[in-house]
Amino acid sequence: MGRRLTNAREVDLAAYLRRVGFDLEAKGKANWRVVGHDGLTVRGSHWREFRAGGRGRVGNSLDFLVTMLGLDPQTAARDLLVGYDGAGDAGEFPVPPPGSPDRVPAPDTG
Numbered sequence: 001m002g003r004r005l006t007n008a009r010e011v012d013l014a015a016y017l018r019r020v021g022f023d024l025e026a027k028g029k030a031n032w033r034v035v036g037h038d039g040l041t042v043r044g045s046h047w048r049e050f051r052a053g054g055r056g057r058v059g060n061s062l063d064f065l066v067t068m069l070g071l072d073p074q075t076a077a078r079d080l081l082v083g084y085d086g087a088g089d090a091g092e093f094p095v096p097p098p099g100s101p102d103r104v105p106a107p108d109t110g
Contacts, residue, residue: 008077009060013042016061016080
């Protein structure tokens with residue numbers, strides 16, 4: 001399970017969140033704001049939650065599913081890896097692996 005957990009930490013979090021129904025809004029060159037969750041932004045495989053008083057939280061894709069969605073690490077890894085490591089059924093929403101040309105591009109803010 002160690003390698004799967006490592007791979008899950010590197011999944012593009014914006015792509016995952018879109019796949020499961022979250023709305024994202026471009027914020028800057030490569031950041032995405034999670035609509036309806038003030039102070040929550042994602043970039044690549046990392047997320048940050050800003051809170052009053054500077055007591056926000058940060059982490060990787062796996063941390064997000066465990067911390068913010070309440071999943072156990074094994075379930076979170078399985079859900080993140082659906083579509084490119086043989087885990088589960090990708091259905092119509094495969095999540096491309098890190099480095100893939102099919103990854104969700106950063107918004108062009110010109």
